[in-house]
Amino acid sequence: MAKNGLSGTEKRVAFSLASVFGLRMMGLFMIMPVFALYGQHLQGFSPLWVGIAIGAYGLTQALLQIPMGILSDKIGRKPVILAGLLVFAAGSVVAAMSDTIYGVVAGRALQGMGAIAAAVLALAADLTRDEQRTKVMAIIGMCIGGSFALALLAGPVVTQYLGLSGLFGLTAVLALVGMVIMYLLVPNPVGHAPSGDTTADAGKLLKMLKDPQLFRLDAGIFLLHLTLTAVFVALPLDLVDAGLVKEHHWMLYFPAFVLSFMLMVPMIIIGVKRQNTKQMFQIALVIMVVALSIMALFAHSLVALCVAIIAFFTAFNYLEASLPSLISKFCPIGAKGSAMGVYSTSQFLGAFCGGVLGGSAYQMVGAEGVFCVGIVLMLVWLALTFGMKNPKLLKSYTLEANVDGREHARKMATELSQLTGVAEAIVVLEEKVAYLKVDDKFDLRQARAVLGSAS
Incomplete structure (x- = not known):
């Protein structure tokens, strides 16, 4: 290997x-x-x-x-x-x-x-x-x-x-x-x-929902996919009204998505280098609000809709790419499966609610109403981010542990937590593994020495 x-x-x-x-x-x-x-x-x-x-x-x-x-x-x-x-x-x-x-x-x-x-x-x-x-x-x-x-x-x-x-x-x-x-x-x-x-532990799901940082991310993916699904109830019809025949919509969507991906990459790089993920998140949400506002105000202008779609996908791609990484950084060690289970459920539930809300809003108040609903939802998410913390740059490890009793597991966890670069450490006797969150000063060899030691 x-x-x-x-x-x-x-x-x-x-x-x-x-x-x-x-x-x-x-x-x-x-x-x-x-x-x-x-x-x-x-x-x-x-x-x-x-x-x-x-x-x-x-x-x-x-x-x-x-x-x-x-x-x-x-x-x-x-x-x-x-x-x-x-x-x-x-x-x-x-x-x-x-x-x-x-x-x-x-x-x-x-x-x-x-x-x-x-x-x-x-x-x-x-x-x-x-x-x-x-x-x-x-x-x-x-x-x-x-x-x-x-x-x-x-x-x-x-x-x-x-x-x-x-x-x-x-x-x-x-x-x-x-x-x-x-x-x-x-x-x-x-x-x-x-x-x-890997998989969710039913006993930990409520704990994941109560964690304020994870809740912000779960609420965020819910609102993001709610807005995405709602927008696509109205946007294709607006493009036709603006003069783009339905057979040519792919000529707009695909280049817009590719261009937005290229614009999104610098946002991720800046966020990581300056360790200001929170601020980049807020910038992305402001871009999303601007894009939805253009869609609502200039529904019959094809040029305006093109600009709005590029801006919308730029923000969407950044948020969609960043959220799973943030979940893994904020979730308690040993609970990534449960944290991702709640996150995925929130994502798919958002898609369903977006379809219902988008269809209802379009039926009652038209496309502009759909986009205005999206603006309100993004502003709600923006308000939630003010309590968000910038995550520490930590890596997660899951390592085999040669552990043969609860007292030995506690002793091993204590020794691991005292190693240079270890921010968190737990040892799970039933799984015979150790979960670690570490910084760049961490020496994997020292951890393996502790985990392979006899009781």
Whole structure:
């Protein structure tokens, strides 16, 4: 195994799981830029039901995300992931065969029931070394972001030629391709990574919600995806009204997303170098408010909408990329699985609520009302950030511990906490692991010496 980089197996794990995750997320996202435009022939069509159809997957995802992760601890990661992809494909078929909007909603809800995110991330942790795990998770995260960009490109193009039924049919095919990748390319794990790192502990969930820093981040991802889903109920219709025919929307979305990604990278670099993540967060939220204000005030100007979309995606990409990292920095050591479980549930619940709220607002007060709701929500989030702390630059380690009793575990934790560079340390007897948060002065060899010592 390579000492300083990903091994061949870890690279295979990273890119195969990223592909599975990306194909599934692309299938979920492709509907967003097109449904309000191409779903008007469906029986029961209305702005409210458009929003519900776009966001329906979020409700079932939110309800099943944590249980599916826990189930993967009991029966295995790959069976849960394969079953989830099959359910997702079934939901896509239901939506493709529907000639009413209610059938599409049912299909989207069934897609969400294939909630595999927690199991995929847990499998990635099972198959990678602790010191390389962050790189693997970053590759998966980048693939998710890329899938969103590709969905904005592919959604309008596929729907133009194949219609909505063809789009949903393609999402079913993508899920089946994901199953093939899972079966053929992803290795079978020989053991589980420590559960504190991977899946949620039901006993810790309330504690995660009560933590003020984590609550701000969970509320933030909820509001971010609520706003994203609501905006895509109204934005495609506004672009048509501004003179951009629906067949050409991808020509705006895709370049705007790529350009916004390029603008977002300097924001991340500045935030990390100056250790002022809080301030960059607030700047991103101000950019989001400005973008939504332009959408509300200049709905019939294509140039203004182009500028607003670039600004919106710049802020969205920064916030979306920064939040998971902040969760891992603020969560208590040994509780990352629980913290990410609450975070993911908040994300998907936000998507569902955004569809309902966006559809309701559009039906009652039009597109301008949707954007104004988004402005209010971003201002609420901005107010929440004033109590946010800048995180310390710490790394997390999960190491095997040669521990044979509670007294030995307590002694080992004390010795670890006294090492140079260690900010926090706990030893979990049941899992025989030590969780550490450390700074750049930390010497891994000293920690391994303590963890391998006899009682």
